Amino acid sequence: xxxxxxxxxxxxxxxxxxxxxxxxxxxxxxxxxxxxxxxxxxxxxxxxxxxxxxxxxxxxxxxxxxxxxxxxxxxxxxxxxxxxxxxxxxxxxxxxxxxxxxxxxxxxxxxxxxxxxxxxxxxxxxxxxxxxxxxxxxxxxxxxxxxxxxxxxxxxxxxxxxxxxxxxxxxxxxxxxxxxxx
Numbered sequence: 001x002x003x004x005x006x007x008x009x010x011x012x013x014x015x016x017x018x019x020x021x022x023x024x025x026x027x028x029x030x031x032x033x034x035x036x037x038x039x040x041x042x043x044x045x046x047x048x049x050x051x052x053x054x055x056x057x058x059x060x061x062x063x064x065x066x067x068x069x070x071x072x073x074x075x076x077x078x079x080x081x082x083x084x085x086x087x088x089x090x091x092x093x094x095x096x097x098x099x100x101x102x103x104x105x106x107x108x109x110x111x112x113x114x115x116x117x118x119x120x121x122x123x124x125x126x127x128x129x130x131x132x133x134x135x136x137x138x139x140x141x142x143x144x145x146x147x148x149x150x151x152x153x154x155x156x157x158x159x160x161x162x163x164x165x166x167x168x169x170x171x172x173x174x175x176x177x178x179x180x181x182x
Contacts, residue, residue, distance in 0.1 A: 002044050002160045003172070005057070005100050006036040007067065007152040009120060016147050017085060017122060020072065024083055027123030034169050037067065037087060037120050039100040039155065042109045050157070050172070052107035057157060057175045062099060065092045066181040069147035073119070082125070085147055087118035092181065100155065151181050 009017070014032050021029040042053065073086040087093070097116045104111055157173045 001047070001050060002162065003050060003053075004038055004041045004158050004160060005053070005104065006038045006156055006158060007065070008154070008156050008171075009035045009037065010150050013148050013150050017120060020085070020147070021122050024072075024123050027083060027125035029123055030121050031166065034167060035120055035122075036156075036158070036169070037118060037152075039097045040104045040109075040111060042104050042111070045107075045109060049107050049109065053104060053109070053157060054173055056103035056106055057100070057155060057173070060099065060103070060155065060175050060177075062096050062177050063092065063179045064177045064181045065096055065152045066090065066149065067093070067152055068149040071147075072122070082121065083123040084119035084121045087120065089116075089118065093118055096155070096177075153177050 014035050017035055018029075018032050042049075045053075068088040068090075070086040070088050072083060074083050094116060097118070101111055154177055155175045156171050157175075159170045159172050161168045161170070
């Protein structure tokens with residue numbers, strides 16, 4: 001099964017992100033029900049590996065995490081036209097991601113060793129935008145956007161099925177974060 005571990009996005013924030021998507025000039029919008037903040041993409045794994053991840057996440061002891069958005073951004077010069085809502089790094093969020101990654105690695109998942117860049121993907125395109133669309137998109141990147149933050153109170157293990165119409169994400173298990181935000 002293809003799987004990932006993420007923070008779900010509450011309705012108020014999802015609605016604000018959907019409004020931003022509708023104003024972006026390029027790409028295909030990620031469906032509202034698929035918006036999330038990935039902590040670890042585990043990829044194709046066996047049922048046994050999913051069970052190991054589930055056991056590790058069941059023992060997760062971490063406080064709730066405050067999520068604050070820093071505007072719209074894109075990876076390297078609008079690579080493939082991917083646009084996302086950037087999330088501010090905090091010790092609590094970075095620590096949670098490191099803990100989740102450690103659980104996945106302990107279950108045998110070979111996660112890439114790269115710097116965590118918290119974000120919520122909004123739009124995808126198979127090619128870089130050009131001309132006026134690129135200029136309109138560039139004007140929106142980095143600008144402060146009215147995206148309400150939220151307190152993440154649980155981590156979710158998702159299964160993801162790829163279809164011709166796009167990915168379908170299904171919550172397999174949820175793990176509560178304890179106490180007030182750190």
